[in-house]
Amino acid sequence: MNRVVIVGGGNGGLVVANRLHGKGLDVTVVEPSDTHLYQPGIVDYALGSETEESIVRSLDSLLPVRWVRGRVTKVLVEDHSVMVGDRKLEYDYLVLSPGVVSKKIDGTVGWHSLEEGRKLRDQIASFTGNSIVVGYSGVIKCPAAPFEFAFLLKERFPKAKVTLLNPVTNPPEIQRPMAEAFGKRAKELGVEIKRGFKIARIDSAQRIIESESGEKVQYDLALIDPPVVVGNEFREMADQTGFIPVDRTTLKYKNYDNVFVIGDANNILTPPKTGSKAHYEAKVVSDNILHAVEGGSKKLYDGSAICAVYASSKKGYLVRMNFERSSIYGASSIFYEMKRAFTHLYWSSLKGIFP
Structure with missing residues (x-):
């Protein structure tokens, strides 16, 4: 029986595990946490519109396959195995979906764990000032999230000045439709966007954020999402981007x-x-592992992604994208309701039935 080891019990890992379950494979998931977090729900949770119970599930309630609770400490691709502490797990197929970690930057709280969400929730609930700054630095998860926070915070605190710090001066052509729609919405709400603002320093004591060019922004509340990279245990596999290189259509690591x-x-x-x-x-990936074992034509990833994005507390956008093009629809109440509904539909999506 072919052995499949999946590293990570996040979105990708769980979809692979569920799609391979019952297919005649020996499937094992390695994950240190006993819970799974719906990370896009952090925006709703931080703003008080969702509870912890709605965005967190126990991992054993989502996994139909063997689960090894632990952290991979080493990937031995030549030996077809991974180390979980002192334990060696051998595989015929390996799927790495370990997620990423936020770089530590003074004055920032990441947006991707329940503990971080609690801190954000407390900061927003206790805000009484006049100036809110939302921003990010480097590569982050979901570049739409800072816009969502900025739009919703402006509605919640209409008298406050809300500024969004965007390190990108000119978005890639494929992301231009989304950038233009978000820019238009920011003007409508009175959110100031500072493009090309690359954060160099955050002075928490003086509540000042300074850019690499020396521009300074004062704040009473700052929500800054730090950049992400792979964890230390995978750094040897990473390239200069800080992530693990793959062929973008087969998703294979190097020539393995x-x-x-x-x-x-x-x-x-x-x-x-x-x-x-x-x-x-x-x-x-799950389909191609099955095809490799059972026979069949291979599939290629075309860059597909689709997501609903908040434009306000009543309207939303729908964004579709692949390697070749992108489009954005809205703002509409339909896509707002779609975004809200997916918080609950998400758990079914982990079975790999629909995105």
């Missing part, structure tokens, strides 16, 4: 036919890092 990397950990930066991207990649 039995090693795949999906989700935030791989070095595909367009489309951006989102759960939707991980979901589509997981479907391709």
Whole structure:
């Protein structure tokens, strides 16, 4: 029986595990956490519109296959095995979906764990000032999230000045439709966008954020998402981007036919890092593992990603993207309701049935 080891119990890892379950394979998931977090729900949770219970599930309620609770400390691709502490797990196929970690930057709180969400929630609930700054630095998960926070915070605190710090001066052509729609919405709400603002320093004591060019922005509340990279245990596999290189259509690591990397950990930066991207990649990889075992034509990942984005507390956008083009629809109440509904539909999507 062919052995499949999946590293990571996030979106991508769970979709692969569910799609391979019951297919005559010996499937094992390695994951240190006993819970799974719906990360896009952090925006709703931080703003008080969702509870912890709605965005967190126990991992054993989502996994139909063997689960080894632990952290991979070493990947031995030549030996077809991974180390989990002192334990060696051998594989015929390896799917790496370990997610990423946020770089530590003073004055920032990441947006991707429940603990971080609690801190953001407390900061927003206790805000009484006049100036809110939302921003990010480097490669992050879901570059739409800072806009969502800025739009919703402006509605919640209409008298406050809300500024969004965007390190990108000119967005890639494929992301231009989204950038233009978000820019238009920012003007409508009165959110100031500072493009090309690359954060160099955050002075928490003086509440000042300074750019690499020396521009300074004062704040009473700052929500800054730090950049992400792969964890230390995978740094040897990473390239200069800080992520693990793959062929962008097969998702194979280098020239290894039995090693795949999906989700935030791989070095595909367009489309951006989102759960939707991980979901589509997981479907391709799980199907191709089955085809390799049973026979059949291989599938290629075309860059597909789709997501709903908040434009306000009543309207939303729908964004579709692949390697060749992108489009955005809205703002509409329909897409707002779609975004809200997916918080609950998400758990069914992990079975790999729909994105």
